Amino acid sequence: MLIAKNPEFEQFVKTAVLTMPAAMHLGFHFGHIAAGEVELVQPYRKELTEHNGYFQGGVLGSLADFAGGAAAGTLLPVGWVNMTADYTVKLLAPAEGDNLIARGRVLKPGRAITVATVNLYASETHCATALVTMRNIPLVTE
Template sequence: MTEPNPDFAQAVRAVVLSMPAAKHLGFTFGRIERGEVEIVQPFREELSQHNGFFQGGVLGSLADFAAGSAAGTLLPAGWVNMTVDYTVKLVAPAQGEKVLARGRVVKAGRTTTVAAADLFACTGEQETLCATALVSMRNIPLPQG
């Protein structure tokens, strides 16, 4: 790999938000820095299980997107990453106006990057940790042409 993409924030935003799954969830990026991102997911009824709680699979998806996006900030131009595996631990009910998913790189490598994400259910200014995840990403150059 070469030097990280100087336009990493724009590249990550464009790649991730063009994915059909990301469009379905309807999240936005709160911030994008080298090795760290924040995703903001507003509550919507179709993302819940019952009684106003975010569904666990939605939390897993948000963790994957946040950690993968953080990993993507360190890639050279013309590279992307794909999830190899992830483990999510749900630690509290996710109920609130939104979920903040904060992703960070744990260890970046040439072919594999390990990242993590912490998810917080938010109401007003109150944040409650509801999930944590560890995610492995495979770094690949985009095919030419």
């Protein structure tokens, strides 16, 4: 069981993620959030699809990045932030449906690096899996 170091982790993560311009553009929201895990829900929008109506692969990658980073962010101590160091996405099936769901879970928390896994689902079809590595850094205030 993972334990959050910041008692306000839920509000911290929601604010940090949902105020990013890219997140605002995509328009997803949090479904579930707990220490070490999150669920993001991306509603279908035509501009996020390929010609055939499936969610475009880059959208899946972006959502996986946000979900992995948010899951890792739930474990950060007060005064720390994280940023993506690396992520790999494996597309498993076409992502077709009203919503794209990304479920991120921390695999290995660490002081400097946290690794998370993300499974993405569209209409209950497992359409992608990602491995996300986040770099944890103290927030510099001047």
